[in-house]
Amino acid sequence: MRRFFENIPKDLWRDYGWQIKNRLKTREDIQKYIKLLPEEVEGIERTKGIYPLAITPHYFSLIEPEDPNDPIRLQCIPRREEVDENAQRLGEPDPFREEGQVPGLTHRYRDRVLLSVTTFCAVYCRHCMRKRIFAQGERSRSTEELRKMIEYIKEHEEIRDVLISGGEPLSLSYEKLEYLLSQLRKIKHVEIIRFGTRLLVLAPQRFFDNKLLDILEKYSPIWINTHFNHPKEITEEAEEAVERLLRRGIPINNQTVLLKGVNDNPQTMLELFRGLLRIKVKPQYLFHCDPVKGAVHFRTSIDKGLEIMEYLRGRISGMGIPTYAVDLPGGKGKVPLMPNYIINREGDKFTFRSPFGDVVEYEITDV
Numbered sequence: 001m002r003r004f005f006e007n008i009p010k011d012l013w014r015d016y017g018w019q020i021k022n023r024l025k026t027r028e029d030i031q032k033y034i035k036l037l038p039e040e041v042e043g044i045e046r047t048k049g050i051y052p053l054a055i056t057p058h059y060f061s062l063i064e065p066e067d068p069n070d071p072i073r074l075q076c077i078p079r080r081e082e083v084d085e086n087a088q089r090l091g092e093p094d095p096f097r098e099e100g101q102v103p104g105l106t107h108r109y110r111d112r113v114l115l116s117v118t119t120f121c122a123v124y125c126r127h128c129m130r131k132r133i134f135a136q137g138e139r140s141r142s143t144e145e146l147r148k149m150i151e152y153i154k155e156h157e158e159i160r161d162v163l164i165s166g167g168e169p170l171s172l173s174y175e176k177l178e179y180l181l182s183q184l185r186k187i188k189h190v191e192i193i194r195f196g197t198r199l200l201v202l203a204p205q206r207f208f209d210n211k212l213l214d215i216l217e218k219y220s221p222i223w224i225n226t227h228f229n230h231p232k233e234i235t236e237e238a239e240e241a242v243e244r245l246l247r248r249g250i251p252i253n254n255q256t257v258l259l260k261g262v263n264d265n266p267q268t269m270l271e272l273f274r275g276l277l278r279i280k281v282k283p284q285y286l287f288h289c290d291p292v293k294g295a296v297h298f299r300t301s302i303d304k305g306l307e308i309m310e311y312l313r314g315r316i317s318g319m320g321i322p323t324y325a326v327d328l329p330g331g332k333g334k335v336p337l338m339p340n341y342i343i344n345r346e347g348d349k350f351t352f353r354s355p356f357g358d359v360v361e362y363e364i365t366d367v
């Protein structure tokens, strides 16, 4: 589609470096292409120095300029709500207590560890759960800091799964990626490595780079957790990037966040999950939006999430239905939520309701 950038030659458009170098970062950059709303102008001015602004041409080109509530626009252009009194009062910078003893490392679940390796992102999502880290500017961890994380993992034999996140972890240099992955692979108890990356959505051109793919393939098994929120984000480029990753043996799971005004309706979600299955990406989680300072205006009710889950069942394969989960405050973990299909129970005698509205009595005994 490539709206606004029709004149950019194809080889530049397909180049990740070009996408990053040409990010839109100011009010003036954006106004070259679209007319800003008053609440956006105020948002851009008042978030200066608090929450950064950057949008890749790829992501920006998905905006429908005539729609003030375009779902892409809402995710990448700041609005007044990020800094108004409500937003600041209702949210916390770090509701999940991610900050621990080793900087950038969170060890909440026994077998898994989360690493935040950079504060750089291709696009700064307005709903980001780690908005707090971006005040530090765009900076990746030094080799020394990475070494401390690796030391910790070495000392904790219960860790089998390392989730590398950021910021955008796949923005690290080849050298740092090689260092991190080769060191992790030397640790016997580390079985799988995952990257939490949104580049498939924000700059899928990253995966047109064989040198990066060579590195990822070399340290298999590697998984990708990505973050599609809306069917419009499933572009031709994203589809090509997924294909290239799968050919290198890298499976991709998706984590959607339920966002008011962006995707909080059942039909949009159905279209999103159908689209993801079509490009061979598995919807893994649907997260309830967290009470993060600067992002609370995206929150909806739990009822909305349950309504969506209810709608999906029966309309799409179970493969396309993610686990709806809410992250508990204070770092207490993720809780899965489901519509209730048991209407009544007396001992082993259950009364179920089916996804099609039938009421079914069913006795299930352990023989």
Ligand SMILES: *Cc1c(COP(=O)(O)O)cnc(C)c1O
Residues within 6 Å of the ligand: 106, 107, 108, 109, 112, 113, 114, 163, 334
């Ligand atoms: C979500 C999360 C994980 C990974 O959880 P999965 O259910 O395995 O995807 C690991 N560590 C922390 C701190 C998390 O918040």
